[in-house]
Amino acid sequence: xxxxxxxxxxxxxxxxxxxxxxxxxxxxxxxxxxxxxxxxxxxxxxxxxxxxxxxxxxxxxxxxxxxxxxxxxxxxxxxxxxxxxxxxxxxxxxxxxxxxxxxxxxxxxxxxxxxxxxxxxxxxxxxxxxxxxxxxxxxxxxxxxxxxxxxxxxxxxxxxxxxxxxxxxxxxxxxxxxxxxxxxxxxxxxxxxxxxx
Amino acid sequence: xxxxxxxxxxxxxxxxxxxxxxxxxxxxxxxxxxxxxxxxxxxxxxxxxxxxxxxxxxxxxxxxxxxxxxxxxxxxxxxxxxxxxxxxxxxxxxxxxxxxxxxxxxxxxxxxxxxxxxxxxxxxxxxxxxxxxxxxxxxxxxxxxxxxxxxxxxxxxxxxxxxxxxxxxxxxxxxxxxxxxxxxxxxxxxxxxxxxxxxxxxxxxxxxxxxxxxxxxxxxxxxxxxxxxxxxxxxxxxxxxxxxxxxxxxxxxxxxxxxxxxxxxxxxxxxxxxxxxxxxxxxxxxxxxxxxxxxxxxxxxxxxxxxxxxxxxxxxxxxxxxxxxxxxxxxxxxxxxxxxxxxxxxxxxxxxxxxxxxxxxx
Ligand SMILES: Nc1ncnc2c1ncn2[C@@H]1O[C@H](COP(=O)(O)OP(=O)(O)O)[C@@H](O)[C@H]1O
Ligand SMILES: [Mg+2]
Ligand SMILES: [Zn+2]
Numbered sequence: 103x104x105x106x107x108x109x110x111x112x113x114x115x116x117x118x119x120x121x122x123x124x125x126x127x128x129x130x131x132x133x134x135x136x137x138x139x140x141x142x143x144x145x146x147x148x149x150x151x152x153x154x155x156x157x158x159x160x161x162x163x164x165x166x167x168x169x170x171x172x173x174x175x176x177x178x179x180x181x182x183x184x185x186x187x188x189x190x191x192x193x194x195x196x197x198x199x200x201x202x203x204x205x206x207x208x209x210x211x212x213x214x215x216x217x218x219x220x221x222x223x224x225x226x227x228x229x230x231x232x233x234x235x236x237x238x239x240x241x242x243x244x245x246x247x248x249x250x251x252x253x254x255x256x257x258x259x260x261x262x263x264x265x266x267x268x269x270x271x272x273x274x275x276x277x278x279x280x281x282x283x284x285x286x287x288x289x290x291x292x293x294x295x296x297x298x299x
Numbered sequence: 300x301x302x303x304x305x306x307x308x309x310x311x312x313x314x315x316x317x318x319x320x321x322x323x324x325x326x327x328x329x330x331x332x333x334x335x336x337x338x339x340x341x342x343x344x345x346x347x348x349x350x351x352x353x354x355x356x357x358x359x360x361x362x363x364x365x366x367x368x369x370x371x372x373x374x375x376x377x378x379x380x381x382x383x384x385x386x387x388x389x390x391x392x393x394x395x396x397x398x399x400x401x402x403x404x405x406x407x408x409x410x411x412x413x414x415x416x417x418x419x420x421x422x423x424x425x426x427x428x429x430x431x432x433x434x435x436x437x438x439x440x441x442x443x444x445x446x447x448x449x450x451x452x453x454x455x456x457x458x459x460x461x462x463x464x465x466x467x468x469x470x471x472x473x474x475x476x477x478x479x480x481x482x483x484x485x486x487x488x489x490x491x492x493x494x495x496x497x498x499x500x501x502x503x504x505x506x507x508x509x510x511x512x513x514x515x516x517x518x519x520x521x522x523x524x525x526x527x528x529x530x531x532x533x534x535x536x537x538x539x540x541x542x543x544x545x546x547x548x549x550x551x552x553x554x555x556x557x558x559x560x561x562x563x564x565x566x567x568x569x570x571x572x573x574x575x576x577x578x579x580x581x582x583x584x585x586x587x588x589x590x591x592x593x594x595x596x597x598x599x600x601x602x603x604x605x606x607x608x609x610x611x612x613x614x615x616x617x618x619x620x621x622x623x624x625x626x627x628x629x630x631x632x633x634x635x636x637x638x639x640x641x642x643x644x645x646x647x648x649x650x651x652x653x654x655x656x657x658x659x660x661x
Pocket of ligand 2 (some may be wrong): 335337338607608
């Protein structure tokens with residue numbers, strides 16, 4: 103972008119990297135900050151740094167936390183035999199938003215995708231095994247993409263052989279849709295109507 | 300179904316053009332290079348979300364222009380649909396249906412079916428097995444959204460499994476990277492096989508019937524599988540397991556519907572091996588007639604028939620026959636270099652449902 107001083111341009115570049123943010127919006131954000139008070143700018147910068155230094159992955163589920171173990175894993179009121187397996191830590195909050203799931207979570211850190219070099223060994227599957235017993239039910243809540251389905255089938259095979267019940271969210275989530283954009287009512291129905299794999 | 304109107308901006312050699320069509324016979328005529336085929340291409344683009352001439356849509360943007368636009372109005376009984384395509388020179392494109400952006404091909408296909416007879420379509424009978432697979436996949440997609448979805452899933456799964464085969468062969472990745480995909484591949488493959496077999500039997504019946512109606516002879520279509528029959532999910536998984544070593548060595552999956560071969564028999568002989576030029580041409584026309592009937596039977600929509608340059612290449616009697624057989628009550632859009640010649644062949648676009656356009660060279 104010509105005529106725009108380099109320091110603003112660099113900020114625009116950074117904003118434009120965010121999902122859902124185009125160049126136009128990135129520009130508006132940068133110019134908004136230019137007019138904001140110094141204090142606002144410092145608070146923003148500090149918030150970003152704090153998050154990056156304080157946040158870590160939960161030792162048990164792989165979700166995000168500021169401690170060794172996340173609040174969900176520590177919550178004694180939750181059903182320890184029910185584990186919802188998700189692709190990304192962010193998916194946990196999609197389920198928590200519904201207020202209707204009272205089990206625990208496990209974050210895979212992705213889905214099977216050889217095109218991206220990802221096989222079973224590259225997912226957090228080993229850390230799931232010590233968490234299960236004969237009473238466990240595992241809900242596989244990967245996205246309804248080819249990769250998500252394949253990952254679910256792979257887990258089902260692995261866990262069924264250990265005598266664990268494995269279920270999948272009910273159909274009704276459109277293929278290729280993203281959990282993140284599924285409304286609460288649909289998601290609750292999908293949890294309640296889950297079917298065994 | 301009919302195309303009411305098509306307008307193009309900065310598309311191929313057209314700066315701007317707007318053509319209105321009647322529900323009967325429509326003729327676009329003009330010298331070579333005047334842009335006749337391009338108009339047909341524009342209609343096809345809105346019907347299928349892709350061109351019948353090129354895989355690279357950007358090729359159709361007029362050289363030196365920032366963006367192109369195609370707008371079409373299609374009529375379906377009392378309903379009208381407006382479809383727009385906007386393509387920018389940086390590669391971005393948008394399809395818009397009745398003012399709402401849509402994802403493209405998946406939503407367009409089947410909405411306004413058109414059947415094209417053009418010299419390029421000769422690859423259906425003459426080309427490699429892959430050309431026939433793509434052709435029939437497209438025909439089946441027009442009548443079944445479920446087929447489109449399964450095909451997309453299958454193709455993606457195959458790509459993933461093949462990528463895993465290469466990773467295992469070159470990076471020593473564990474074999475589970477491959478076998479994790481066998482379930483999904485077998486499931487989607489089985490769905491495709493079942494739909495394909497049902498559709499191809501039906502299509503073959505229609506083809507035999509039109510060939511018989513025109514006393515052309517015995518024209519048959521059959522589907523060969525690798526391995527030799529369509530498999531159940533469990534059978535396929537077993538075969539995938541047994542041929543794992545071979546698959547790893549070759550770097551691709553050796554069994555499945557992606558290896559299906561369509562064979563066309565003409566009076567008992569394999570058309571591809573033994574067919575004459577004339578036999579190829581007439582078979583192509585028969586296949587297109589069967590396609591029009593197949594689409595109508597499944598969707599209830601009579602497709603628009605598009606005939607590009609074909610008249611010059613079929614003999615007198617047959618072009619007339621072809622037209623009346625194809626277009627009795629279907630909208631037809633024909634291109635020709637010479638309108639007098641077309642009239643001699645029995646095509647006379649002078650009824651109240653007909654139109655004719657002359658494209659001059661600019
Ligand atoms: N992207 C483009 N920009 C400008 N002209 C083009 C483009 N693509 C093709 N053309 C030209 O458009 C002309 C029209 O081609 P076509 O539609 O095949 O004409 P016709 O079918 O009447 O012979 C050709 O002369 C071709 O060179
Ligand atoms: Mg032409
Ligand atoms: Zn945790």
